[in-house]
Amino acid sequence: MGTVENIDLLPEWGLSEFNPWDGRITHENIWPIYRAMREQGPVVRSAALGGFWCVTRYQEVRAAALDHKTFSSRNALEIGKQNWSDRPKTRLIETDPPEHTRIRKAMQAPILQKRMNDFSDGVRESVTELLRTIAKKGEFDIVTDLAEPIPQDVVGRILGFDEETRRRNRELVLKFVHADLANSEHAHADFWAFLIETVQERLRHPKDDFLSQLCSEEVDGKRFTESELVGMLHGFALAGHHTAIDGISSMLRYASADSVKSAYLDDPGMGAQIVEETLRCDPPIHLEGRTTNADTVIGGVEISAGESVALLYASANHDDRQFEDPERFDVGRGPVQHLAFGYGIHMCIGLHLARLEMNTVLKEMMRSFPHYRLSAEPENSGMVFGHHMGWESMPASIA
Ligand code: HEM
Numbered sequence: 001m002g003t004v005e006n007i008d009l010l011p012e013w014g015l016s017e018f019n020p021w022d023g024r025i026t027h028e029n030i031w032p033i034y035r036a037m038r039e040q041g042p043v044v045r046s047a048a049l050g051g052f053w054c055v056t057r058y059q060e061v062r063a064a065a066l067d068h069k070t071f072s073s074r075n076a077l078e079i080g081k082q083n084w085s086d087r088p089k090t091r092l093i094e095t096d097p098p099e100h101t102r103i104r105k106a107m108q109a110p111i112l113q114k115r116m117n118d119f120s121d122g123v124r125e126s127v128t129e130l131l132r133t134i135a136k137k138g139e140f141d142i143v144t145d146l147a148e149p150i151p152q153d154v155v156g157r158i159l160g161f162d163e164e165t166r167r168r169n170r171e172l173v174l175k176f177v178h179a180d181l182a183n184s185e186h187a188h189a190d191f192w193a194f195l196i197e198t199v200q201e202r203l204r205h206p207k208d209d210f211l212s213q214l215c216s217e218e219v220d221g222k223r224f225t226e227s228e229l230v231g232m233l234h235g236f237a238l239a240g241h242h243t244a245i246d247g248i249s250s251m252l253r254y255a256s257a258d259s260v261k262s263a264y265l266d267d268p269g270m271g272a273q274i275v276e277e278t279l280r281c282d283p284p285i286h287l288e289g290r291t292t293n294a295d296t297v298i299g300g301v302e303i304s305a306g307e308s309v310a311l312l313y314a315s316a317n318h319d320d321r322q323f324e325d326p327e328r329f330d331v332g333r334g335p336v337q338h339l340a341f342g343y344g345i346h347m348c349i350g351l352h353l354a355r356l357e358m359n360t361v362l363k364e365m366m367r368s369f370p371h372y373r374l375s376a377e378p379e380n381s382g383m384v385f386g387h388h389m390g391w392e393s394m395p396a397s398i399a
Contacts, residue, residue, distance in 0.1 A: 009033065015040050019048035020079060020287060020310070020386040027380040027389060030286070031327060034315035042299030049080025052289075052308035053301075056315045058322035058339070060299040064290065064311055065343035071290035071309060072096050073346055079289045079386055080308050091231045093239065093288075093346060100345065102219045107232050108349040110158055110210045116352050119158065123356055126153045127364045134398065135368065139375065142394035146365075147248035148174075150357055155236050158353075160209020161198075168194060173237050192230065195237075199229045240350045246284035246390025247275075247354060248361050249378075253394060254278050254329050255362060256374050263331050264366055273331050275358045279317075280338035281329050285388050286314035288342065313339045314389075369398040 009024055015036055025033075034056065037044050042060040046052055055061045064071050076093050092103050109115075130149060134140045152173055156166035172191040179187040199215065203226070206212040214229060224232070254260055255274055264270050290309045295302070303309065316339045318326040323336065341348035348354070365372060378394040 010036060013048075015044065016046060017048050018044070018046040018054055020383055021049070023382060025383045025389075027382070030314070030383070030389070031318060034312060034318060037312070038315060038319055041301065043301040043303070046080075046310075050308075052080040052310055053303055054287075054310050054312055054315075055298065056312050056319075057299065058316040058319040061311050061313060061316035061339060062343050064298055064309065065339070065346070067296075068096065068345050070293055070296045071311075072293050073100070073288075073290060075291045075308065076289050076346070077385075077387070078308075079287075079310050092235050092349070097345070098220075102222070103224075103228060103232065104345075104349065106214055106217055106219050106224070107235065111350060111353050113352045116356050119154065119353070120356060120360070122157050123150075123154055123360045124364065126150055127360050128368075131364055131368045138399075139395070139397050142252050142374075142378075142396050143245065143249050143391045144393065146252075146361070147245040150248065150361070151240050151244040152237065154353065154357060155240055159211045159233070159236060160207060161211075165198065169198075169237060173241055177238075177242060191237075192234070195230045195233045196226070198233065199226055236350075239348075240353065242384070242388055242390055243284040243348075243350075244354050244357050246282075246381075246388065247279060247358050249391040249394050250282040250284075251275060251278040251358055251362060252365065252372075252396070253374065253378060253391075254281070255366075256372065256396070260329070260331060261366075261370070264362070265370060268363065268366070270331055271359055271362050272355075273333070274362060275355060276336055276338065277329055277331055277333060278358070279340035280323070280333075280336050281317070281327075283314045283317055283338070283340035284390055285340070285342075286383065287312050287387050288346075311342075313342060371399045372396055373399075 009029060010033060018037060037054060038056045042055065042057040044054045044056055046054055055064050073094055073096055092100065092107060095103060127150065130146050134145055140146065152170040153166060156169055161169060172194050176184065176187040176191045202211050202215050206216060214224065214232060217224065251274060255264065260274060264274060287310045290311060292303050292305050292307045292309060294305050320326050341351045373396065374394065375397040376395040379392040381390050381392050383389050
């Protein structure tokens with residue numbers, strides 16, 4: 001853990017140039033940067049990316065996330081003046097009520113907490129199958145061999161994709177998320193075309209599955225348009241992809257420490273706490289954007305209407321006003337109200353599924369390979385797409 005003084009970026013940025021797209025941000029230097037920002041104030045102005053406000057502390061991040069009337073999500077994936085465009089915003093995460101209410105109601109129906117029993121066998125099957133392959137290899141990569149295949153397989157099953165459609169979906173998602181800037185537009189177009197084709201196919205030939213149900217469903221007397229349906233599939237595929245991969249990988253990194261492993265093996269009931277403490281300490285999503293609809297005051301700072309605001313969920317999770325010794329991974333912390341899944345009306349719809357995936361991986365991993373260990377230094381992704389952080393590679397060995 002670096003100190004504020006030895007972080008190269010701080011003198012250059014001062015405290016007023018925080019730029020989440022800066023490729024020099026690392027898993028090590030981001031925490032002292034956030035700490036310095038929190039010390040400066042609950043809401044800090046950055047001049048980067050054309051200018052935006054950063055909400056840094058837990059209480060203020062939570063308050064802003066709750067106040068969706070003032071803090072609109074219409075530019076949730078864009079910070080400052082960057083990339084602001086007129087492209088259609090059909091993804092749930094970029095909508096405000098009433099549109100948001102309508103789409104969210106339909107999208108979350110199959111993945112509410114009460115439905116998780118329907119999926120637990122499927123998730124366990126996906127995980128144990130991957131562990132069987134890993135058993136034959138001995139040496140493996142937690143990110144690519146274990147975490148990465150899980151989310152698309154699970155989401156594909158929920159939507160009702162057959163095996164071939166799940167395979168294509170995963171292939172196109174991976175092509176897109178691993179594309180460099182020059183190829184990403186092309187990869188995204190291919191993925192989008194596949195989603196349109198999939199929706200059109202179900203509109204023509206409905207089956208007995210959740211995607212067909214979405215295609216024919218009426219919410220508030222209106223059916224979803226083709227573009228809304230494609231936006232929903234896009235949300236299912238992408239919002240739950242890197243987030244779950246990063247959550248699973250970070251968890252197995254923490255759980256490989258002897259103290260955490262023995263806490264679990266002595267009492268497997270600790271599993272849920274290991275999952276939550278991982279999400280608090282190493283949240284996959286670091287920030288999301290908002291745009292003010294009206295002049296407002298937050299943390300004593302006046303913000304005018306039309307300003308770009310970044311809710312720093314990751315910084316909030318490390319706020320020592322809320323969490324004692326926040327940078328320490330502590331499974332004995334007890335229930336924590338972290339903000340890794342956000343808060344308010346945009347709080348993650350996939351949180352029960354993500355928890356199911358993480359808990360299942362932990363349980364099956366500890367059952368199959370209780371002596372697993374990391375065999376080389378993991379490779380962190382740095383900040384990706386200006387808002388999430390995870391792992392490229394995490395070499396491990398089963399014994
Ligand atoms: C560890 C895993 C995950 C983490 C940390 C995570 C985190 C988040 C966060 C922070 C938000 C709030 C965005 C905002 O405030 O603007 C969010 C929203 C969302 N998440 Fe997740 N997520 C995870 C897994 C999933 C999964 C598995 C799915 C779907 C299958 C999913 C689907 C969504 C969707 C559709 C939204 C938008 C909700 C809305 O705007 O109402 N997420 N997620």
